[in-house]
Amino acid sequence: xxxxxxxAIGGEAGDGIDSTGKIFAQALSRAGRHVFTSKDFxxxxxxxxxxxxxxxxxxxxxxxxDRLDILVALTQRTIDExxxxxxxxxxxxxxxxxxxxxxxPDEQIELDVPLKSLAEDAGGAIMQNVVALGAACxxxxxxxxxxxxxxxxxxxxxxxxxxxxxxxxxxxxxxYVRENYDHDFGYDLDTTDEDYVLLNGDEAIGMxxxxxxxxFYAGYPITPATNVMEYLxxxxxxxxxxxxxxxxxxxxINMALGAARAGARSMTATSGPGIDLMTETFGLIATSETPxxxxxxxxxxxxTGMPTKQExxxxxxxxxxxxxxxxxxxxxxxxxxxxxxxxIEAFNLAEKYQTPVYVVSDLAMAVTEQTFxxxxxxxxxxxxxxxxxxxxxxxxxxxxxxxxxxPHYDAADGVSPRAFPGTEQGxxxxxxxxxxxxxxxxxxTDERVQxxxxxxxxxxxxQREEDWSPREFGNAEAENLVLSWGxxxxxxxxxxxxxxxxxxFISVPYMFPRPDLTEAVENAEKTxxxxxxxxxxxxxxxxxxxxxxxxxxxxxxxxxxxxxELRERITETFAAESEAKA
Amino acid sequence: xxxxAHFTDFKSDKRPTWCPGCGDFGxxxxxxxxxxxxxxxxxDTFICAGIGCSGKIGTYMHSYALHGVHGRAxxxxxxxxxxxxxxxxxxxxxxxxGYSIGAGHFIHAVRRNVDMTYVVMDNRIYGLTKxxxxxxxxxxxETSTSPEGTKQSPVHPLxxxxxxxxxxxxxxxxxxxxxxxxxxxxAIEHDGFALVNTYSPCxxxxxxxxxxxxxxxxxxxxxxxxxxxxYDQARRKIMDFDNIYQGVLYRDDDSVGxxxxxxIEEPMNEIPDGAPExxxxxxxxxx
Ligand SMILES: Cc1ncc(C[n+]2csc(CCOP(=O)(O)OP(=O)(O)O)c2C)c(N)n1
Ligand code: SF4
Numbered sequence: 001x002x003x004x005x006x007x008a009i010g011g012e013a014g015d016g017i018d019s020t021g022k023i024f025a026q027a028l029s030r031a032g033r034h035v036f037t038s039k040d041f042x043x044x045x046x047x048x049x050x051x052x053x054x055x056x057x058x059x060x061x062x063x064x065x066d067r068l069d070i071l072v073a074l075t076q077r078t079i080d081e082x083x084x085x086x087x088x089x090x091x092x093x094x095x096x097x098x099x100x101x102x103x104x105p106d107e108q109i110e111l112d113v114p115l116k117s118l119a120e121d122a123g124g125a126i127m128q129n130v131v132a133l134g135a136a137c138x139x140x141x142x143x144x145x146x147x148x149x150x151x152x153x154x155x156x157x158x159x160x161x162x163x164x165x166x167x168x169x170x171x172x173x174x175x176y177v178r179e180n181y182d183h184d185f186g187y188d189l190d191t192t193d194e195d196y197v198l199l200n201g202d203e204a205i206g207m208x209x210x211x212x213x214x215x216f217y218a219g220y221p222i223t224p225a226t227n228v229m230e231y232l233x234x235x236x237x238x239x240x241x242x243x244x245x246x247x248x249x250x251x252x253i254n255m256a257l258g259a260a261r262a263g264a265r266s267m268t269a270t271s272g273p274g275i276d277l278m279t280e281t282f283g284l285i286a287t288s289e290t291p292x293x294x295x296x297x298x299x300x301x302x303x304t305g306m307p308t309k310q311e312x313x314x315x316x317x318x319x320x321x322x323x324x325x326x327x328x329x330x331x332x333x334x335x336x337x338x339x340x341x342x343x344i345e346a347f348n349l350a351e352k353y354q355t356p357v358y359v360v361s362d363l364a365m366a367v368t369e370q371t372f373x374x375x376x377x378x379x380x381x382x383x384x385x386x387x388x389x390x391x392x393x394x395x396x397x398x399x400x401x402x403x404x405x406x407p408h409y410d411a412a413d414g415v416s417p418r419a420f421p422g423t424e425q426g427x428x429x430x431x432x433x434x435x436x437x438x439x440x441x442x443x444x445t446d447e448r449v450q451x452x453x454x455x456x457x458x459x460x461x462x463q464r465e466e467d468w469s470p471r472e473f474g475n476a477e478a479e480n481l482v483l484s485w486g487x488x489x490x491x492x493x494x495x496x497x498x499x500x501x502x503x504x505f506i507s508v509p510y511m512f513p514r515p516d517l518t519e520a521v522e523n524a525e526k527t528x529x530x531x532x533x534x535x536x537x538x539x540x541x542x543x544x545x546x547x548x549x550x551x552x553x554x555x556x557x558x559x560x561x562x563x564x565e566l567r568e569r570i571t572e573t574f575a576a577e578s579e580a581k582a
Numbered sequence: 583x584x585x586x587a588h589f590t591d592f593k594s595d596k597r598p599t600w601c602p603g604c605g606d607f608g609x610x611x612x613x614x615x616x617x618x619x620x621x622x623x624x625x626d627t628f629i630c631a632g633i634g635c636s637g638k639i640g641t642y643m644h645s646y647a648l649h650g651v652h653g654r655a656x657x658x659x660x661x662x663x664x665x666x667x668x669x670x671x672x673x674x675x676x677x678x679x680g681y682s683i684g685a686g687h688f689i690h691a692v693r694r695n696v697d698m699t700y701v702v703m704d705n706r707i708y709g710l711t712k713x714x715x716x717x718x719x720x721x722x723x724e725t726s727t728s729p730e731g732t733k734q735s736p737v738h739p740l741x742x743x744x745x746x747x748x749x750x751x752x753x754x755x756x757x758x759x760x761x762x763x764x765x766x767x768x769a770i771e772h773d774g775f776a777l778v779n780t781y782s783p784c785x786x787x788x789x790x791x792x793x794x795x796x797x798x799x800x801x802x803x804x805x806x807x808x809x810x811x812x813y814d815q816a817r818r819k820i821m822d823f824d825n826i827y828q829g830v831l832y833r834d835d836d837s838v839g840x841x842x843x844x845x846i847e848e849p850m851n852e853i854p855d856g857a858p859e860x861x862x863x864x865x866x867x868x869x
Contacts, residue, residue: 030869197868207864213853216665218657239858242664242844247690251657254650258630258661261648262669263851266661284651377865379857386853402595420851421646421662421669427624429640429647440596441641441649 003057005140005187006067008082009132010051011074013042019154020072020129021052022369024136025198027150028056029371031142032192036061036490037369038560040081041308049077058190061370062335062490063563069187070139072132079104091139091185093132109183111135113176122169130166134173141188144174197374201339201365201487202269205295206231208343209267211382214293215241216259216266218252220274223307224366225297228269249277253294257285260292261430263420265347269295272314273304275321282356283322286455288430289408289416291350291357291387293343298362300558309558310364312486315537318358319512327455329353329462330511332360334471334489337376338509339365344382349466352387353415353458360511362532364560365487390417392424399425406437410450414457463513470515473505480504480574481524483550485511485538487560488530492570494563501574514541521546528553528573532560589618592627594644600635605782605793608756609703610639612780613672616766617645622670630659632675632684634710636703636782639674653684656691659698666849667841670770671698678708681717681737688739692746692775697839699769702739703756703782706791713787723790739779740820740831749837750776751820752830755796756783761804761828768830774837781826796826803829811835 007024011017018039025035036055042048053068055061068085071078073094079086086092088107096112104110113135115128122131130151137144148167155162199207206228209217217236219229233243241264246252252268260266270278275296285292298314300306318330329349333342339361346357390398398417400406405428409416416437419426433441434448442448473493474482480503484492489507496505506520521527521542528551529539536552543550553569555561592614600606617627624645631640633652640647646669650658659673680688680702691700707725708714714727718739722731743751750772754762762780769776781796808829809815816832819825 195869197865199868203868210864211857211861213858215850215853216661218661235864237845240846240848241850242846244660244664246657247686250654251660251687251690254654254657255661255664257650258648258658258663259665259850260661261658262628262662262665263849264665265850265853266665280651281654288648288650374862374865377862379861379865382857382861384853384855420849421628421666422626422849422851424625427627427645427647429629429645429649431641431649432651433649440594 003059004055004061005057005069005189006053006055006065007070007136007140008051008053008068009072009074009129010040010049010078010081013048013050015074016129017050017052020133021054023150023154024133024147025054025369026153027147028054029196029198030149031146032194032196033058033189034061034196035198035369035371036064038064039367049075049081051078051081056189058192063494064560065562066564070136072136076103089186093135093139095128111139111177111181113173115173118172118176119169122172123165127166127169130169131173134170135177137170138174138177139185139187141185143191144170146191195374196371198369198371199336200227200367200369201333201336201361202227202297203231204336204339205269205343205359205361207377208340209293209347210235210239211379212265212344212347213384214265214267214347215239216256216264217241217268218244218246218255218259219268219270220246220249220252222271222274224299224363225269225271225274225295227366228295228297249274250281253278253281256292257281257290260290261288261421265351267293267295269297271297271299272301272317275314275317279321283324283326284432285356286326286328287432287434289354289455290430291354293346293350293357293359295343295359295361297366298360306558308363310362310532310560311556311558312362312532314360315485315511318360327459328355328512329357330360331357332486332509332511333365334486334507334509336365336368336370337372340377342509348383348385349462352385353462354387354418355458360486362487388415388417390419390423390426395419395423395425400438404428404438407439408435408437408451408454410437410454413461414454415461459513468510468513468515471507471509473507474503476504478502478504479525481506481520481527482530482570483508483517483527483538483542484530485509488532491561491563491566492530495566495570499567500571503570503574514545516545517542518546521548521550526551526574528570530561530566532556586621587618587623589614591624592617592643592645594642596641598638598642600638601786603785604635605705605756605784606636606639606703608759608762609701609780609782610642612754612756612759612762612766613639613674613701614643615763616770617670617672619763620767620770626668627670627672628662630655630662630671630673632679634676634679634708635784636674636676636709637679653679653682654687655679656684656687656700660691660694660696663696663698664841664844664846666851667697667846668849672701673698674701674703676709676716677702677704677706677718678716681739685717689742689746692743692748692777695749695774695837695840697773697775697841699766699776699778701766701778701780704739704779705782705784705788707784707788709784709787720790738823739777743777744817744820744832748777748832749774749834750830751816751832752777753779753781753827755781755800755828757793757797758828761802765830772833772837773839774834799826800828801825803827803831
C-alpha cells in the first residue's frame with residue numbers, strides 16, 4: 001500500500017459535499033496526519049457535479065496526485081468523473097437503495113451501503129454523508145474516535161443531541177461495513193501526537209491581515225476571494241476594525257483607500273474581474289502615495305472566464321495594470337502558509353513605502369486546505385513597521401517656511417513623511433493629479449519630473465533595503481534549473497522527490513521587485529519555467545531579465561499542476577536537452 | 583483639537599482657477615463658514631472631492647483632503663469616516679460626478695447612512711469637459727453632445743435620495759450665501775448621510791440654468807411653513823418636479839450614523855507593535 005491515502009466524496013452541489021469533506025479532513029488532521037485537500041466544483045449553487053478530495057499521510061504533503069483509493073459516490077456522475085483516478089483496489093462506497101443504478105466498473109471494490117436508511121435510523125436522512133464517513137473509517141482502518149472529535153467541533157455549537165446523532169450515524173456506517181463485508185482493505189492509518197492546523201489560502205491571507213493590524217476591509221464577493229472577507233467578518237471587530245461589503249469593486253477599493261488615508265491598515269481582496277474594475281483607483285493610490293494592500297486571488301480569465309478554475313493569468317495585469325507608470329510591489333505567496341507571511345509583509349511594505357501592494361494568490365491555494373504545524377505561524381516573529389509617521393511632537397521638521405506640511409516631500413530615499421488626519425498642523429491634501437511637494441496640482445515640468453523620480457526612488461530604496469530572495473530547493477549545483485512562481489511550489493517539490501534528473505528549483509515569491517536570476521540561469525545548462533497559464537508570463541519576464549531563452553511548462557485547462565504530471569514533464573524537458581546534445 | 587477656527591482658516595493659499603462668476607465660489611464659501619460655525623478645524627476635517635470643476639474645491643480649501651478619481655468620492659469618504667469617526671467628513675463633487683458616473687455609489691451611500699455631508703454642485707452641465715449635457719440637464723437642453731436636446735428626462739437627485747431611504751435631504755443655491763451656509767450647517771450636524779444639492783451655476787457653458795433662473799424659480803421652504811420631519815409632507819415636496827425648493831426638505835431626527843451602528847468608537851490608526859495579544863487563538867481555531 002502506498003504511503004498516502006486518497007479519499008474523495010462527490011455528488012451534486014448542495015449535497016453537503018464540502019462540509020462532509022471538511023469534517024473528514026479535520027478528523028485526519030486532529031489525528032496528527034497531514035492533509036492536503038482539493039475541490040472540483042462548478043460555478044453553480046445547486047446541481048452540477050462537485051467533489052472534495054483529501055490526500056493524507058503521516059508525512060508532509062504539498063500536492064495532489066491522480067489516484068483515488070476510497071471514493072464516496074453520491075451520484076453516478078461522481079464515479080464517471082473519477083474513472084481515470086480509480087485503480088483496481090479502489091473502494092467505491094455508494095448507496096444502492098437510492099434511485100440511481102450504480103455502475104461500478106468490475107475492477108473496483110463495490111461497497112453498497114444503505115447510507116440513507118442508516119442515517120434515518122440514527123435520526124435523520126440528512127446525516128447520510130456522515131454514515132459514509134463512518135464506512136470510510138472502517139475501510140481506511142482509521143479509529144472512529146477521531147471522527148467523533150471532528151463532529152463535535154462541527155456540531156458542538158448546535159447542541160449535544162446533534163453531535164450524538166451524528167456520532168451514532170458514523171457508527172452505523174462503520175458497523176455496516178464491518179458486518180457485511182468480510183474483506184481486508186489493507187489500510188491501517190497511523191495516527192500521531194502532532195497537533196496540526198488545517199486552513200486554506202484565503203483564511204491564511206485573512207489571518208495574516210488581522211495579525212498585521214489590518215482594521216479596515218472593504219470588498220465585493222467574488223470567487224475565489226470571498227473567503228477572505230468571510231474570514232475577517234466577525235473577527236476584525238474584536239480588534240476594533242470593520243468589514244464593509246461594498247456595492248462593487250470600484251467602491252471597495254475607494255473605501256479601502258479612504259480608510260488607509262485616515263491612518264488605518266486597510267485592504268481589499270478580489271479576483272481578476274474585480275482587479276479590472278479597481279485599476280483606475282490603483283493609479284490614484286500610487287500617485288497619492290497611500291499604503292494599501294490588494295489581494296488578487298486569481299482564477300481562469302479573461303473576462304468571467306472559468307470562475308471556479310485555476311489559472312495564474314493575472315501576472316502581467318498586476319505588474320503593468322493601469323495607465324501611466326505606477327510604482328508598486330507585487331508579492332506572490334508560494335504556499336498556503338506563505339499567504340499568511342506575505343500578507344503581513346505586504347502591510348509593512350505598503351506603509352514603509354506608501355505604495356499599493358498586490359498579494360497575488362490563486363484558486364488552487366484559496367480552496368485547498370492544508371495541514372501545518374502551528375509553529376509555522378509564529379506570532380512572536382511578527383514585526384510591524386508603519387514607516388515615517390509624524391505626530392504633533394515632530395511635525396515641525398516637516399513643515400515648509402510657511403508652516404505647511406509636505407506630504408510629498410522630495411526625500412532622498414523617495415519616502416516622504418505621513419501625517420494621519422487629525423494631527424495638528426498636518427492638514428494637507430493628496431490627489432491623483434500630478435502635484436507638488438504640498439500635494440497641490442501642478443503641470444510644472446520640473447515638479448512633474450521631481451515627483452515621478454521620487455516615487456520611482458521608493459522602488460530603488462526597497463530593492464536595496466528589503467530581502468527579495470527566492471526560495472531554493474534541490475541541488476544548488478545541478479545543471480537543470482526549474483523556476484516557478486506562486487502556488488506551483490508544492491507540486492514541484494513533490495515531483496522532485498523521485499525525479500530521475502538532478503534539478504535545482506527556485507520558487508519565486510516576489511514578482512516586483514524580483515530577485516535577480518541572471519546568475520542562476522547562466523549557471524544552468526537549461527532552465528524551465530513552470531506556470532499555470534498559456535503564454536508563460538513569468539517565463540517572458542525571466543527571458544527579459546536574464547537575456548536568455550528558457551523552456552516552458554504551461555498548463556491552462558483550469559486544473560492545477562499535480563506532482564505526477566510535473567515529474568513527467570520536467571523529466572521530458574531535460575531529457576530532450578540531453579538527446580539533442582547526444 | 584485646536585481652539586475655535588475662523589472660516590478663513592479653511593482657505594488654502596492656492597487661487598481658484600474657476601471662471602469669474604462661477605457658482606462654485608459661493609458654494610465653497612458657504613462650506614468653509616459652515617465648518618467653522620459648527621466648531622470644526624482644518625486638522626479635524628476631511629474633504630473628499632470628485633473630478634470636475636466642482637471637484638477642485640478640495641484644492642482651494644485647507645484641511646485634510648483627498649481629490650480622487652471621477653465619481654468615487656463617496657466611497658472614499660465612507661472609508662475615511664469609518665476608519666476615523668472623529669473626523670468631520672465632507673464630500674463634494676458635481677452633478678456628473680455624483681449622479682452619472684458615481685450614481686451607483688450615491689444610492690448606496692444614502693442607504694448606508696455614514697455620517698458625512700455630501701455637497702453636489704449642480705450646474706446641470708459638464709463644466710470641466712467644456713459643455714456636454716449632464717444627468718440633471720433638461721430634456722430639451724442643447725449642448726455639443728445634444729444638438730437637438732438630450733431626449734432623456736433628467737435625474738431628480740432629491741427623489742432618488744428619498745427612494746433610497748435618505749435621512750437628510752436638502753437643496754441650496756450658492757449665491758444665497760446665508761441660506762446656503764445655514765443649510766450646510768444643519769447637514770453637518772445631522773447624524774447620518776446628508777445630501778445638499780446645491781445649485782451652483784456655470785456661467786461659461788450653461789445659459790439656461792443661470793443665476794437669474796434659479797433666483798426667480800427657487801421657492802424657499804422657510805416661507806412655506808414646511809416641516810422637514812414630516813415624511814409625507816417631505817415626500818410631496820420632493821416629488822413635486824414642477825417646483826424647485828431651497829431648504830431642508832427631509833430630516834429624520836432619529837437617524838444614527840452607520841459607523842455608530844457598526845460600533846466603531848475609536849480611530850483605527852493605532853495598532854500594536856507586533857501581533858495582537860492572544861494572536862495564537864486565531865491559529866488555534868484551525869485545530
Ligand atoms: C473615468 C473618467 N471619465 C471621464 C473623465 C472626464 N471628466 C472629467 S470631469 C467630467 C464631468 C464633470 O461634470 P460635473 O461632475 O457635472 O462637474 P463640473 O465640471 O460641471 O463641476 C468628466 C466627464 C474623467 N476624468 N474620468
Ligand atoms: S466652466 Fe463652468 S463650472 Fe467650470 S469653472 Fe467655469 S463657470 Fe465654473
